[in-house]
Amino acid sequence: MTPLALAWRATRQYRARAVLAVVGVAVIGALLFDMLLLSRGLLVSFGRLLSAEGFDIRIVATQGFARIGIPESAALVEAVRRMPGVADTAAIAVEAGDAGVGAAHGHVTLIGRSRASASPWRIVRGADLVDSAPGAGCEAVVDGRFPSQFHADVGGSVRVLGLPGGASALPPIDCRIVGVADFGFSASGERTVAMTMDALQRALGTTHGADAQVILIASAAGADPNAIVRAVGRLRPDVRAYSNAEVVEQFNRNGFAYFRQISTVLSTLTTVFAFLLVATLLTVSVNQRLGEIAALRAVGIARHRIAAMLFWESALLVGGGALAAVPLGAALAVGLDRLLRQMPGLPDGLHFFVFERRALVVHLLVFGVTAAASAAYPAWLAARLPIAETLRREVVG
Amino acid sequence: MIVAVRNASRVFPMAAAPVVALRDVTLSVDAGEYVAITGPSGCGKSTLLHLIGCVDTPTSGTVLFEGRDVAALGESARSRIRLTRIGFVFQRFFLLPMLTAAENIELPQAEAGVAAADRRARTRTLLDYVGLADRADHLPSQLSGGEMQRVAVARALANRPALLVADEPTGELDEATGEHIADVFDRVHADGTAILLVTHNPTLAARASRRLTMKSGAIV
Numbered sequence: 112m113t114p115l116a117l118a119w120r121a122t123r124q125y126r127a128r129a130v131l132a133v134v135g136v137a138v139i140g141a142l143l144f145d146m147l148l149l150s151r152g153l154l155v156s157f158g159r160l161l162s163a164e165g166f167d168i169r170i171v172a173t174q175g176f177a178r179i180g181i182p183e184s185a186a187l188v189e190a191v192r193r194m195p196g197v198a199d200t201a202a203i204a205v206e207a208g209d210a211g212v213g214a215a216h217g218h219v220t221l222i223g224r225s226r227a228s229a230s231p232w233r234i235v236r237g238a239d240l241v242d243s244a245p246g247a248g249c250e251a252v253v254d255g256r257f258p259s260q261f262h263a264d265v266g267g268s269v270r271v272l273g274l275p276g277g278a279s280a281l282p283p284i285d286c287r288i289v290g291v292a293d294f295g296f297s298a299s300g301e302r303t304v305a306m307t308m309d310a311l312q313r314a315l316g317t318t319h320g321a322d323a324q325v326i327l328i329a330s331a332a333g334a335d336p337n338a339i340v341r342a343v344g345r346l347r348p349d350v351r352a353y354s355n356a357e358v359v360e361q362f363n364r365n366g367f368a369y370f371r372q373i374s375t376v377l378s379t380l381t382t383v384f385a386f387l388l389v390a391t392l393l394t395v396s397v398n399q400r401l402g403e404i405a406a407l408r409a410v411g412i413a414r415h416r417i418a419a420m421l422f423w424e425s426a427l428l429v430g431g432g433a434l435a436a437v438p439l440g441a442a443l444a445v446g447l448d449r450l451l452r453q454m455p456g457l458p459d460g461l462h463f464f465v466f467e468r469r470a471l472v473v474h475l476l477v478f479g480v481t482a483a484a485s486a487a488y489p490a491w492l493a494a495r496l497p498i499a500e501t502l503r504r505e506v507v508g
Numbered sequence: 509m510i511v512a513v514r515n516a517s518r519v520f521p522m523a524a525a526p527v528v529a530l531r532d533v534t535l536s537v538d539a540g541e542y543v544a545i546t547g548p549s550g551c552g553k554s555t556l557l558h559l560i561g562c563v564d565t566p567t568s569g570t571v572l573f574e575g576r577d578v579a580a581l582g583e584s585a586r587s588r589i590r591l592t593r594i595g596f597v598f599q600r601f602f603l604l605p606m607l608t609a610a611e612n613i614e615l616p617q618a619e620a621g622v623a624a625a626d627r628r629a630r631t632r633t634l635l636d637y638v639g640l641a642d643r644a645d646h647l648p649s650q651l652s653g654g655e656m657q658r659v660a661v662a663r664a665l666a667n668r669p670a671l672l673v674a675d676e677p678t679g680e681l682d683e684a685t686g687e688h689i690a691d692v693f694d695r696v697h698a699d700g701t702a703i704l705l706v707t708h709n710p711t712l713a714a715r716a717s718r719r720l721t722m723k724s725g726a727i728v
Contacts, residue, residue: 112611112618117604124606406602409563410616410663411591413584499564503554506599506676 114416118423128392129428135388136432137439140478143381144440145447147470149463150374152448153367154359156462160295161355163460164231166201166327167336170343170352180204180322181350188225188326194342196334199228202323204311209272209283210304212263219302221271222294223311223323230292231327232305237265237290240307249286249310254294254303261302263288271304273315281316295460299452328352370463382477389429389485393421397489402505405498418490425486426479433478437471510671510702511560512536516569517725518555529555531725532569537671537704542697544716545706545727552725553706554675560704561594561673562586574670591620595664595701597674601656603648609659610635610644616666634662638692654685661692665701672696674705678712690715 122129161167170187172179181187188202202225210219224230226242232252240250251269258264265288272283286306297303306314308323328343330336336354343352353361397404407417444464451463518530529552537543537560545553558564559571563586565579572578573589581589590596603612610631617627635641638658648656657677664672674693678686690712697703697717707713720727 112607112615117606120604120606402600403602403604406596406598407604408587409561409590409596409598411587411589411594411667412615412619413587416619499555499558502558502563502598502675506554506679 114419115423117420118427121420121424122427125396128396129431132389132392132428133431133435136385136429136478137435139381139385139388140433140436140474141440141443143378143385143477144436144470144474145444145464146374146378146381147473148440148444148465148467150371150378151467151470152463152465153370153461154363155465155467156460157362157367158355158359159465160458160460161358163233163295164327165229166199166231166329167355168328168330168339168343168352169355169358170326170328170347170350172324172350180324181326182322184323184326185225187347187350188323190346191326191328191339191343194339196331196339197328198331198334199329201225201229201231201327202308203231203325203327204308204323205325206273206311206315208304208314210261210269210302212261212267212269215261216270217260217302219271219304220297221273221311221314222303222305223308224305225308225323229329230305232292232294234290234292237288239290239292240305241289242307243309247309249284249306249313250289251286251310252290252292252305253288254297254301255291257302257304258291265289265291269304271306271310271314281314284310284314286310293460296458298456299459300455378477382481385429385432385478385481386485389425389481390488392428393425393485393489394492396424397421397492401496401501404493405496405501405505408496408498409502414494418494421490421493422483422486425489426482429478429482429485433475437474441466510537510539510541510574511704512570512572513556513559513566514570514572516556516559516566516571518552518559518564519567529725530559530566533725533727535560535720535727537702539670540697540700540702542693542703542715542717543705543720544713544718545704545720545722546708546710546713547706547722549708551722553722555725556722557673557675557704557706560671561596562589591616592667593670595661595666595669595672597657597660597664597672597677597705599676599679601648601653601660601680603656603659603663605648608645608647609640609651609655609662612648612659613663613666616663620667622667630666631662634665635659637665637695638662652685653681654688657681657685657689658692661689661696665696669701671702671704674703674707676707676709677705678707678709686712 172181184202188200192200204223206221208219208221209216230239263269267288268285269288270283270285273281294303330339340352340354448462448464513533513535516530516533520527547553559566562578570577613631613634614627635644638661640658678689713719
């Protein structure tokens with residue numbers, strides 16, 4: 112009978128201990144798994160949001176991402192479009208405004224998009240904006256909650272005013288709703304109306320053309336985004352260009368360090384708790400079975416076999432708990448993510464807990480080490496047991 | 509000669525004062541012998557049994573098992589002797605509670621590297637030998653005290669030891685059940701295995717071919 116088979120039988124024999132250990136490790140493991148998901152969740156989610164737009168480089172006016180217009184953005188867009196390795200560009204302007212249908216109206220985020228073959232949003236119903244000649248009728252793409260809030264869907268129309276709160280003296284413009292889209296960076300309470308840059312200029316009352324605040328660039332397949340970033344830097348030293356990887360890295364260094372530190376501290380604590388729980392249970396179990404172990408040694412079972420049995424017992428208890436922790440942690444992560452995403456102003460598509468295979472691997476590795484560490488002392492105890500003294504004590508006891 | 513104890517003493521260091529459990533004991537057990545050691549509690553019977561069973565070593569003197577000085581051997585060599593040359597029977601049986609009777613008997617055989625088919629055949633033979641052929645698949649918790657001790661004897665015989673050592677083998681059993689165990693020992697002896705047992709039970713000791721009495725750590 113192998114040490115594993117003996118360990119399995121022992122686990123079944125001492126069921127209360129096994130259940131206690133597995134449940135304890137599962138609960139602790141769920142927390143650890145969640146901390147691992149949290150440690151990189153925002154970062155991964157943010158990276159996915161950026162990638163989902165289909166653009167991998169963005170140009171802004173200054174360091175940081177404040178909504179400041181890029182001077183002479185139209186000329187810059189044209190210059191970038193001609194750069195080698197550039198597949199597509201889209202200039203984006205974001206303004207606060209008002210929109211309404213009939214008597215219902217409210218604050219909205221207005222997005223203007225320059226001519227581009229793709230948009231930084233995902234159409235879920237209807238069609239995307241089509242570039243048309245300046246002065247042509249306005250078309251709009253609205254966010255998913257807009258139709259139910261304003262009772263206007265694809266084919267209907269929305270009245271857009273360039274300044275929020277009816278403060279604009281300009282007449283509103285009417286736009287035909289051509290599509291409903293998922294705007295990854297919009298917050299859940301935020302209503303969004305996207306239109307062409309030309310239409311946005313009319314709503315804002317600007318005649319010379321609003322400066323874009325962000326210029327998005329999609330690099331061609333096989334092109335190096337960093338080379339394009341460097342080319343933009345040479346062309347316009349007064350603006351900043353970032354690849355998605357650089358943006359993610361910048362957030363990793365600044366905004367997300369807090370979550371990483373929290374998750375590191377809590378992960379360490381949960382691992383220590385798991386170690387203490389299993390080590391205690393195994394040590395108590397070994398102490399209860401000293402006579403049995405001394406007898407096994409007396410009949411000639413080698414020390415390393417008994418130690419191996421205890422390591423396997425630990426592995427079964429910790430492994431069972433660690434595996435149960437994954438679905439438990441995943442369920443907990445969904446709930447916690449929902450709770451945290453209620454924070455105001457967060458983009459709809461941003462998540463705190465994101466599943467990664469890496470997190471699962473780290474989770475299992477941590478528990479593998481915990482199982483070994485937890486069994487070390489009980490195994491040492493069993494291996495170094497003075498046989499004669501223990502047998503004598505057992506009989507006297 | 510299977511085992512020879514020469515001027516062996518065993519002293520246990522204690523906080524208050526060292527306890528001398530064995531004093532200059534000399535004893536030998538020949539192949540096929542049946543030796544019983546009796547004496548009052550604390551006289552050193554079990555300590556002597558542990559030295560002979562290679563689970564302990566003397567503070568002074570020597571214990572030679574089949575001509576090899578036990579104290580000079582490493583733990584793995586002593587473990588190998590216990591596995592293949594010595595069978596242990598304990599007062600409290602010490603069967604593994606999660607294994608069936610048959611599995612308990614198979615365990616030392618598996619440790620000794622006996623092939624699975626041979627193990628099973630030997631286990632069947634031993635269970636039949638101790639009268640428990642129909643209890644092979646029972647867990648220790650499903651057996652009576654006498655049955656557990658018979659399984660323990662079968663386990664001790666699993667690797668065909670030269671010497672069976674038993675420490676108060678009837679200590680936890682009633683008189684009638686103790687008699688059954690004594691009958692099993694008689695059979696084991698009759699089949700040529702040497703036996704060394706320590707006991708308080710005069711009826712069991714009376715069955716031995718040689719009886720020794722100990723007092724205050726010495727054979728008297």
